[in-house]
Amino acid sequence: MELKLPSPCVVILVGPGASGKSTWAAEHFAPDLIVSSDRLRALVGSGEDDIAASTDAFALLEVVVERRIARGLTTVVDTLGLDKERRVRWLGLAREAGMACVAVRFDTPAEECRRRNRERSAKRIPADVLTGQLRAWRSVKEELGEEGYDDVLAPEAAARVVPEVFVESNAAQARQSEAPVGLRFGLQVSRYPGGREGLGAWVREVAERAEQLGFDAVYVMDHFRQIPQVGRAWEDFLESWTTLGYLAACTTRVRLGTLVSGITYRNVAHLGKIAATLDVLSGGRAVCGVGLAWFEAEHKAYGWPFPSVNDRYALLEDALQLLPVLWGPGNKPFHGKVLDVPDTTCYPRPLQEHLPLLVGGSGPRTLRLANRYADAVNVFGDAAAVRERAKYLTRPVELTHLSTTLVGKDKNHLDQLIHQLRPRNANPEKYAATVNAGTVDDQIGRFRELSEAGVTEAIISLPDLDTLDAAAEVISAFRM
Known part of the structure; x- marks a missing residue:
């Protein structure tokens, strides 16, 4: 089974010459991660077999390894590794940087090392030098250890x-294969590329494709311009509930909702009317997501007040009580801490007997x-964080989970996606961690862990919608 090492980490290859270290490193790691004494010998000398340049090459290797670890970069040290003082120094640097450090022990039989060395056309090690290395290896x-x-x-x-989220995913993926559990999946649409002329067709195609591929829900962000975590303020961005109304006519099965509607953006009774209308027109598929609202710059841009945190919490608490009243029968008044609605008439009522109310947020108060x-x-x-948050739930409240998720069909496809999508000058490993980049098998393990932590619906935002397949x-691994 493939061993998964946490990003970033330090990998120290240890073994005599011709034991296979460089070949193994090249098979498992990108060239940019490998610090090779042979390659550095070629840099400071006349070639990789320029033994006279070894002292300078090793001095340069020490500098490169130290600087890479200090910057938090995965570093594969490809040299003999027979010098204990050097190994312990590299291990200490990793510990100071808070990085994992593993050694790879190349215990290749002595005769095999000699045979490989004899067959080399270049970089052949003098026989007496190799004998010394093999003796030291014992x-x-x-x-x-x-x-x-x-x-x-x-x-x-x-x-x-x-x-880090995938380090233990092998075992979880095996559990899902052996004893599968069910898990719902939602797709969050957070960007609207392609230009305004084609936006209608684009968003319809995405929703129809998601429904066809087995997603259970489609969600949109409730903002009025793009948020800085995703893009630039002037990028095309559709109003959420209007978009959901459009998608109600484009789909037949998926639930439709906001993640989540800022409680300050609309009169709450009006929000209830909007959600009820969507539920009726979609055939009972609406989800009403609400949250505290956090984007102060957006409020200022649109001329809306941005109340204090306490005032927004008071409004959110009232809203959570008012909305079910609006969706219920009759027209009884509602008097909350900050909301006063004399008449809660809202017909047609939602088709769902109980239109789901979803709250967005991970803080204790929320x-x-x-x-x-x-x-x-x-x-x-991650799963550990979800378990901590689940402790606040003492009655049946579903846990949904939102994450940016980059899915590659296999390792090579994933590497291509990372290098294609990462921002210019961004560290590929840090970008991969930010978007939870993993293969199909990696993701199956991650979502199994989230399910075991209590998640019933995993909502994913795809950095590249071409990865829908x-x-x-x-x-499909979670379909019962």
Whole structure:
């Protein structure tokens, strides 16, 4: 089974010459991650076999390794690794930087190393030098287990550096294969590319494709211009509830909702009327997501007041009580802490007997409100964070989970996506962690862990909607 190493990490290759270190490194790691003494010898000398340049090459290797680790970059040290003082120094640098550090132990038989060395057309090691390395190896291989690495690996194991959320995903993916559980999936649309002339066709195609591929819901962000976490303020951005009304006519099965409507953006009774109308026109598929509203610059741009946090919480609590009253029979008045609605007439009532109220947010105060009034709460974070947030829920409240998710069909496809989509000059590993970049199998393991933590619906925002097909492979693993 493939071993997954946390990004970033330090990998120290240890073994005599011709034991296979460089070949193994090239098979498992991108060239930019490998710091090779041979390549540095070619840089400071006349070529990789310029033994006279070794001292300068090793001095340069120490500088490069130190600088890479200090910058938090995955570093694969491809040299003999037989010098204990050097190894311990690299391990110490990794510990200071808070990075995992593993050693890879190349215990290739001596005769095999000699045979490989004889067959080399270049970089052939003098026979007496190789003999010395093989002699030293006998004690070195016993020392590795006592030096304090996170693991000492055999080169037979395939290894890959992955974002932290995928380090334990192999076991979870196996559990899903052996004893599958169900999990709903929603697609969040957060960008609207292609220009205004084609936007209608584009958003319809995305929703229809999502429905066809097995998504259970389509959500849109409730903003009036693009948020800085996703793009630039002047990018095309559609109003949420108008878009959902359009999608109600373009789809037949998926639920439709906002993640989430800022409670300050609309008169709350008006919001209730909008959601009820969507439910009727969609055939009972509306979800009403509400949240505290956080984007102060958007409020200022549109001339809206931006109340204090306490005032917004008071408004949100009233809204969570008012909306079900609006969707119910009759026209009884509602008098809350800050809301006063004399007549709650709202006909036609929603088709759903109970239109779901979803609260967005992971803070304790929000979770307590959701526990008291909502049907679902949308949270963020890894499985451990979800378990902590679930502790606030003392009654049946569904946990939904939103994450940016980049899905590659396999490792090569994933690497291509990362390099294609990452912002200019961005560290590929940091970008991969930001977007939870993983293969189909990686993602199956991650979502199994989230399900075990209590999540009932995983909502994903895809950095590249061309990866919908790969996402569908993940979804299929959770279909019961």
